Structure formats: C-alpha cells, structure tokens
Amino acid sequence: MAATLLIADQRYRATEALRSAISVLAYPIQYVVSLPVNGGRMLMESVTTRKEMMADNERLRAQNLLLKTRLQKFAALETENMRLRELLESSIEVGERALVADLLGVETEPSSRQVVLNKGTRHGVYLGQPVVDSDGVTGQITHVGPFTSTAMLITNPKHALPVQVNRNGIRAIATGGDGDALSLSFVPTNADVRVGDLIISSGLGGRFPAGYPVGEVKQVVRTPGVPFAKVTVMPSARLARTQQVLLLWPEERPRSVAGLNRPAINAE
Template sequence: MVVSLLLIVADYQFEPMQKVRSWLSVAVTPVQWMVDLPEQSWTWMNDRLQEREALLAENRQLRAQVLLTEREIQKLASLMAENVRLRELLHSSQKLDEQVMATQLIGVNPDPFVHQLIINDGSQDGVNVGQAVLDQTGVMGQVTAITPFTSRVLLITDANHAIPVQVNRTGLRSVAYGRGNYASLELMDVPHTNDIKVGDLLVSSGLGLRFPEGYPVAKVTLVERDPGRDFTRVLAKPTARLSLSRQLLLVNTAHQQHEQAQQGAQ
C-alpha cells in the first residue's frame, strides 16, 4: 500500500517517471491485445454467423420466389397456348354460316374399341342429338346422346360411324367409315376409274344434313388399285386432333335449326 502511494507521488513529482510509464504502456499493449483477442474473435465470428444466417434465409426466400415465378411462367405458357387454340377455334367458326357453340372435353370412354368423348354441355345448354362436333382443324364426330348437363360424342373413327365426304380437288363424293383406329378412315366402293390420289383433302359433303358442308375431314394416305378387287382401297388420316383437342365447337346446320324451330313451335 505504502509502495503504491510512493509510486503515485513519484509519478507526479518526477519527470523521469513519465518516461517509465510510457515504456510500460508500450510493453503492456501486446498483452492487452492478447487479452482482448478472444472477445474480438467471438464478436467477429458471431457477426459472420448472423450474416450467414441472414444470407441463407434470403437465399431460401429467393428460391421460393423463383419457384413461384417459374410456376406462373408455366401457367402463362399454358394460357398462351390455350389462347392460341381458342383463336384458331374462333377462326374456324368464322368459316361457317351455321350456328356454332363452344364446348369443352371433360371425359373419354375408356373402352379402346369405342371412340367416344363426353363434353360439358347438355340439353340445358341447347345441345341436340345429331349435332356435328369440330375442333380447329376438322370434323371430330357428332352428338349421339345428351343429358341435362353433358353430352356424348361419337368420333368419326369409331367403327360404327360414317360420314359423307367429297374430294376437295375433284368433287368426287364418297363415304368415309371409321375403322376403330384414331389415325385412319376408309372410303368404300371407290371405282378404279375415279380420280383420287394420296394427299387429296376430303371435306364434308353436307349430304345427310348432319355435318356442315366443306369442312376438312381427312387427307388421303393410301390409294391401292388391285385388279383382283372390284373397288379401289382408299385410306385417309383425320385432320382433326382427335386425341389432343379439348376446346371444341358444336355446329347446327340450317336444316337442324329449322327442325329445332318446328319442335319449339309445337
């Protein structure tokens, strides 16, 4: 205690002691640094860890935003594709003078030997048995049964379906029969002398008053003239996208509209 007091008095009274104090401060500085180093290191590591956690949280948030954005982009692409299909469908309806109504596919008959679709419009929406069904590229089939809210459509490729057609190039009339194959129709009773060739477009002839006249049905893919047969074998591929289209058109010919008007009057 006494020694400490004497050193304090000497520090203030004698100038050489100030130099000693300065030297001691310099000598003690590294020790102070070493003593303070753990705390500074801990503080630095803690700050770095907090920054890392913040960066990880921000990264997770950005990844979630990217996923949401990608989902929106995918939905946008789907909506754009649907918009294109609807525009094509609208354009196809403008080719016809008949009454048309848009509808949508909601089901497919699971039996591979029965080519039928179910659409989301029925008698409550004005659908009638016999109406033709089209997509943006051609004739798909016709309505064969209706309920208040849905209708059943028989496709042109069903083995029990037939549609009157004509060759667009020459006007040759025939009937295209379904073969139970989504990619093929067959023309029956075509004489060898008739002018028909691969690539010819078959359009609906309007005969039978069920299908609108002049709408694409199929393109000829095979013309086989066998002298041993009475008629030429002709196969054609439907122009409609029977396995792909979801947005469809229901068509009423003028004859069907007249019949419906008469039934309504009764």
C-alpha cells in the first residue's frame, strides 16, 4: 500500500489532495516546533541595544532614501519603456501582486533543499507559484496545504528555471545540482558568457516572471569537442539564511502600485 502511494506520488503526482489534507494535522506540530525558533529570534531582536537600533535606523533610512531616488528614476524609465514598447506594438507586464511569507523553523528531509512557508491555499497560494526574496529568485511552491506550503529551492536538483544573461540576452536553463550552485544547461561553447555576468529569469515557460535576478556566473569551462559549455552560477538569493520570502502572482497587477503613472497602457 505504501509502495503504491510512493509510485503514485512520484509518477503521477496523484497524492496532492491527500498531502494537503494531512498537512492540516502536521501544521500544529510544525507551528509549535517553530515557536522557540521564531521566539528566540524575536528575543534577540528585542534585546538589541538602543545604540544598535539607532545605527540600524540610520542605515535603513539612508538605504530607503537611495532606493526611493532610484525608484523615481525607474518609474520614469518604466513609462518610457512602456511607451517605446507601445510603439513597437508589444507589451510586457511590469510588477506583480506579492505577499510576504515567513519560513517555518522546521526540519524537512535531510539535504532535500525545501522550505516550509506559513501561507497556504487560504492565502491564495497555488502549486508552481514563484517565490523570491529581496535578492533574487528563491524557488517555487511544490506542495500546498490550507495553512502551509512547501517550496523547492532553485538549488534542488529537480528544479529547472528558464534564464537569460542580462548583458546580451543569451537564453539557458538553470538547474540545481549537488552543491549550493546552479549550472546552466544548453549554453553553446561559443556563446558569449563571462564570469561575473548577471543571470536573470527570462519568463519563458510562463511560470516565473521575467527580469528577476537569479545569480552571477562564477565559472565557465569550455571543453573542446563538447557542444555545450559548463557554466556555474552562484544564486543571488540568500537561500540558506533568509527568514522571509515573497510569493508572487505573475498574472495579477499589484494593487498598491496602481497609482504610479502608467498612462498609455491603461488607456486602451
């Protein structure tokens, strides 16, 4: 019976409903276990000294100012980009609805590169939903329960992500591997990929929105006689240390940023 389930799960993904139902039972356990972990973090936060807080505040304010300034520029650029694309009669979506999710401090299978999030179908989370953090693409949702969901990290060997080189738009597939790095598949040996190139999501495949940073090229090995180069990419998302992630809804426009002037695209 268990063996049947195993095969059903691996081959046909038929057990998702069962898994979702049982995850309701597992949630209290996971919640209780994550309490001391999250509580410890809160305690650490509440005992930071006033001086540290002020320094932190100062730093964040400076960062905020910097980001705001850049955002102003981006808003102008976005409108300009839209207008140009309008002229070319193609349109891209800029911005998606997003939701912040906390990681539950619980263990999963050893070395399985998965994380458990505290948002589920009750919050609108769906299978295959992209997950990002402040620095780049983190992974995608693989199991959803009513209260929790499990996300597979991009370094998981099962995970493949359509990407492109930011500098020149060369497309490839980034797959997880054994270590903490990603590798690019299907990069021709003569392709112009250099160490230090920024890799971003390409939006092909329709699951991940385009333009999110994925990582930086760390190593390029070209072997004569082999049609594809071996490219290693370090993920830019802080996969191992992150506490909060963003869940994205690529099809939905953000509600909060609707006030940004986007004249041409809304006019039609």
